[in-house]
Amino acid sequence: MSDTKIKQIAPEEAAVFTADHCLSCTSCMSSCPVMEATKEYRGPKLVGPAHSRMHFSQEDEEDSLDFCSNCKSCDRACPSGVAVSTLNMLQRGEYYKTHAHSQRDEMLAHGEKMGKLVHSLPLGATCANIGMRIGKALGIFGLFGLAVERDMPSYAASTFKSLYKNISQKKSDKKVVFFPGCFINDNEPSVGEAMVKVMQVNGYEVLLDDKFCCCGSPMVVTGYIDEAKEHADRNVERILYWKNQGVPVVAACTSCSLMLKKEYEELFNEAKMKQAAANVYDLFEFLDILADKGELNTNFQSVSAKLTYHVPCHLKAQGFGVPAASILRDVPGVTVELADAGCCGMSGNYGFKGDKYDISMKIGEKLFSRIKEQAADSVICDCGTCRLQIRHGTQAKACHPVEILAKAY
């Protein structure tokens, strides 16, 4: 490490100091889905800004901190710019500096490692999927503290990174680097394939960068804050490299894009993270910018699809609206109705925790019944774990909006 001092974000812009902007108005409490589902969580106001001020001045733990799912509904509700959920995650990281992690959290935080291992073995994905079914049947997940009611997401036969090698792309001067993230790479590579198709039709060549690693979101929410920081440093270095080449980085998982664009700088407070964030786009944000410039290819074929759109919390927290809805509405034959039913309850790996499963499903109830009411052909959602929750709670089909858009070209 160089001995030059790391440039920090100015204190007046630093998320960690936003606790002092809290007026205790309770807007976050009205919006918190976990508070609605359980009386055990003291809520964002007391656990986030109020307690974090205590925490940073003395040793003091808040038992109910563990209930926060980092869905960020509180951040969106706050009229005063308090980074409520980030304050919670910083406290969680602090807690686990002096407390042991459970095996379950070890597993949930490191999906990337598991995925790499599985896909490095011959027939690894098939064996792992069978193994997970057997494990579930034998109740082994429960012993680990995982939710026995759920299937673990199955591994795709081939990762996106290996499929990508076989995609023949038209070369172009216009390029983007795709940040697939763990879930698209290991579990739903079809999203990545659709992304490449859409970008190609719009004149872009899609690059991959093997040096990217997991964005760190699963680590932040399980309290592996130092490890998440290592991931942030590695990814930020690559994002800045691409920024220098004039190549934007595009993610199609909203939790990844939120982490790269906003949470790194909130959590770790370094100026380079802010600089890197400026070169990262969520996929539909990127397409929306093309549309605004009149550069989006709108030569759409008709696609017959009645869609319900569950807008992920981590997309709403990016503040660019819901461009996938307006872009897809321009495709002949497509109708898009917003589910408008709040958080799905999954929130990354939260719903996989055995002791949080009931809360997760209770939070999801509104969405599940809305999806059943609307009886669409498919639910669309930009977040992979939300899609798992939707399938688990409703048996409805759920895909990424880019998979529908790809059909229109």
Next chain:
Amino acid sequence: MAKTDTIVIGSGLAGLTAAIVSAQKGQNVKLLTYGSGTLSLNSGVIDVLGYDQQHKYVASPRQGIQNLPDNHPYRKIGLQAIADSVSFFLKLTEEQGFPYGGDLDSQLPVPTAVGTLKPTCLAPESLNGSHLVDSHKIVIVTVKGLKDFYGNIIEDNLRKVAALKDKTYELIEFDSGLTGGRDITTLDVARYLDTDAGLAALVALLKPVAQNGVSFVLPQILGTKGDTCHKSLKAQLGSAQVVETTCLPPSVNGLRLQNLLKGAFKQLGGEIVEDCRVLRGIMEGAKCVGVVTQAAARKKSYYATKFILATGGFYSGGLAMREFEKPQETIFGFPVYFVPGEENWSNAELFSDKPQGFALTGIMTDENLRPVDGSGQVVADNVYIVGRNLGGYDFCFEHSGNGVALASAYKAGNM
């Protein structure tokens, strides 16, 4: 670049109302909001004018408005638009299945959590305290574990009201079974009463006491879904009356109204952009063509023909005063009126019957609600100012907050 007919900034009562009125005219409307809006902190009853400038009770808001000073926002809005906004609101709430009652010529007494009666113009039936006068017995229902709702204080204060002095009082406690975790709020209990089990538990407690001539006074716990819970409860309690009080936030009735307004706006095809902090306007001379917002990692601009500013006052960040006597409107930098002189700025007796000088701070407008400078010159041709962004009134002192919000939003939406 995509262009909308109207952009509304802010999602409190004024912003949501302006958005609905605009959308009802067939316009394409985008509402940009940073934070969830103030309705969760707002009683959700519409005070039009409770007290005059001498703090005397106003029996008829319609009369009272006509005696206000010239720089009061109501004088700019005009009586006709105010009356139309009241009709609009009554019709909207009726159509949306959560009807409000009241009119511009009288006041409804709404009981508060400390047992005073506050005058308001429009309220849903569950907050209409006039039933208390007609009853012979008042049963105050407290909730186990719920802070800031004390039966004996409520009784003491209700007894100070001449018409309620000689009633019989009884206090009973409802055990919602929600205790044991954190402190509960009225919102927790209201969500429980949305369920059949919750409602049945409350009916079981109240039914034995529910005789003719009895009024129950409860905290704001009767469900989150409009008047559904209140209606079911009343149907099961015979002729007894059931009245809620206003309470500390989170405000259940404010949230009921918020749901109604957001629902109505979305039915009209309106779009709400969340977590969207508007930084500045894009002006071409005195015409606004767009606004620049801060999204995660980058700015995003939105373009429209017309803009409605509903970002609130000091509390909501629509107005700020970083340096004394230099108030700012935080997006466009519009001129802000204030009462000069430190000695006139505040009244140290917070709960006295005297107004606060600082409360008059805000934007002055022409009769079309467009911002004006000190000489009365319009500074933006297509930006309209509504709600607490407006200057020249002390909503706390005169009880006119939601009334100004509703009437100004209605007028601006129709401009």
